[in-house]
Amino acid sequence: FRSIDQELNEIKRKRGDSLLGFYGIAHTPLLFRMGYLIGDQSNVLVFHKTRSNDSKFTEWSRDRGAFIIETPKEYNSGIISKDLIVSISTTFEIKYEELTDLKPQDKHVLMFTANNFGFDVIQSNLDATIARDMIYRNIRDIVKKYDIDKIHFAISSSAAFTFFLGMGYSKQHDPDCIVY
Numbered sequence: 001f002r003s004i005d006q007e008l009n010e011i012k013r014k015r016g017d018s019l020l021g022f023y024g025i026a027h028t029p030l031l032f033r034m035g036y037l038i039g040d041q042s043n044v045l046v047f048h049k050t051r052s053n054d055s056k057f058t059e060w061s062r063d064r065g066a067f068i069i070e071t072p073k074e075y076n077s078g079i080i081s082k083d084l085i086v087s088i089s090t091t092f093e094i095k096y097e098e099l100t101d102l103k104p105q106d107k108h109v110l111m112f113t114a115n116n117f118g119f120d121v122i123q124s125n126l127d128a129t130i131a132r133d134m135i136y137r138n139i140r141d142i143v144k145k146y147d148i149d150k151i152h153f154a155i156s157s158s159a160a161f162t163f164f165l166g167m168g169y170s171k172q173h174d175p176d177c178i179v180y
Contacts, residue, residue: 005037012042017043020042022035023046023049023160026159032169035164038166046059048120060123067116067123070114075110075111076104081107082146084148085104087153088112088165089111089157090114094111122160128160131161136174148175150175152178
């Protein structure tokens with residue numbers, strides 16, 4: 001990660017306030033970290049590659065689309081734990097049983113699910129912003145309520161939305177996290 005961190009810091013230094021575009025495909029933890037390092041105060045356009053067999057990346061629309069995140073499901077509210085598992089399902093559904101390696105029975109669990117699943121369900125910057133804001137508002141409420149020290153993210157989403165989620169994570173407001 002050090003070389004990626006150095007590269008991104010150099011990009012941030014060189015670009016100043018210039019517009020930046022993001023597109024690409026990479027592993028989920030790397031995408032999240034890249035978004036986190038760029039930050040949400042940046043002038044960034046996000047591009048998504050649809051699965052229609054052409055190799056074009058297209059910018060997210062500015063209009064409202066049909067994508068929404070449903071009200072999250074909370075599990076284990078009665079336990080004492082400083083850890084929170086957060087699942088975010090937009091491409092494929094993550095089921096509670098699929099989190100067994102993370103020992104969900106010993107942690108607080110918050111599961112976010114899209115209104116429908118697929119590789120290309122997020123096509124709008126406005127939809128993505130509304131979803132990200134709702135996700136972080138709910139996470140921060142749970143963090144405060146249970147005094148959470150660490151968040152474990154399980155993310156099944158597009159590269160663009162995972163990067164965008166990372167942009168919203170805050171050193172000042174959020175605890176340490178691990179992204180799977």
